[in-house]
Amino acid sequence: MRWSFLNPDAGQVEALCAEAKVSPIVARVLALRGITPANAAQFLSPSLENLHSPYLMRGMAAAVERLSAAIANKEGILIYGDYDVDGTTAVVILKTAIELCGGAADFHVPHRIKEGYGIKDDVIERAAQVVQQLRREVRSTGRTRNFRTWRDAHETGSRTPTSSASIFASRRGSSIGLVS
Numbered sequence: 001m002r003w004s005f006l007n008p009d010a011g012q013v014e015a016l017c018a019e020a021k022v023s024p025i026v027a028r029v030l031a032l033r034g035i036t037p038a039n040a041a042q043f044l045s046p047s048l049e050n051l052h053s054p055y056l057m058r059g060m061a062a063a064v065e066r067l068s069a070a071i072a073n074k075e076g077i078l079i080y081g082d083y084d085v086d087g088t089t090a091v092v093i094l095k096t097a098i099e100l101c102g103g104a105a106d107f108h109v110p111h112r113i114k115e116g117y118g119i120k121d122d123v124i125e126r127a128a129q130v131v132q133q134l135r136r137e138v139r140s141t142g143r144t145r146n147f148r149t150w151r152d153a154h155e156t157g158s159r160t161p162t163s164s165a166s167i168f169a170s171r172r173g174s175s176i177g178l179v180s
Contacts, residue, residue: 006032008028008031008032009031012027012031012036012037013027013028013031014027015037016030016031016036016040018037019037019040020040020041022044030043057167058167059165059166059167060165060167062165063167066165067098067103068101070103071098071101071102071103074103074104076104076106077098077103077104077105078105078107078108079091079094079098079107079108080107080124081107081108081109082110083109083110083111083112087109088109091107091109095107108123110123
């Protein structure tokens, strides 16, 4: 197997080096990500004012409505997480947010070796009324009939789980402009 490397436009790399005051290797990475000298400063020094509204993601309003109802009705909420760094971070952030809003949330992060990847029936059967599933492959949607809300950062493929809300940053109809 041979590695193949993409080559960014040399003029773009030079412009990024000069205008963004970055090294040539950083300029190459930025250019390959589509960052231009015009938007390099915003990319390299992000601020809260430049964040997209989460409501640009299709399904966000329905998910917020369902979680708000669960919190108001004192329903149990299970956050089904993922064992990688962004998955466990997402569990902590969502659990904290739910609790700050007056809700109670439990979580399950599968053991990578013992449970592997995918949603487990026994966990769902023990689950609360509302399940927030974070950063899991949607292709394993056989058990999602039990889900009330669903959130995922990955592509949905041709199958979208049956639920009260489905949120995917890269889903058709979402205008947030993220890609997995």
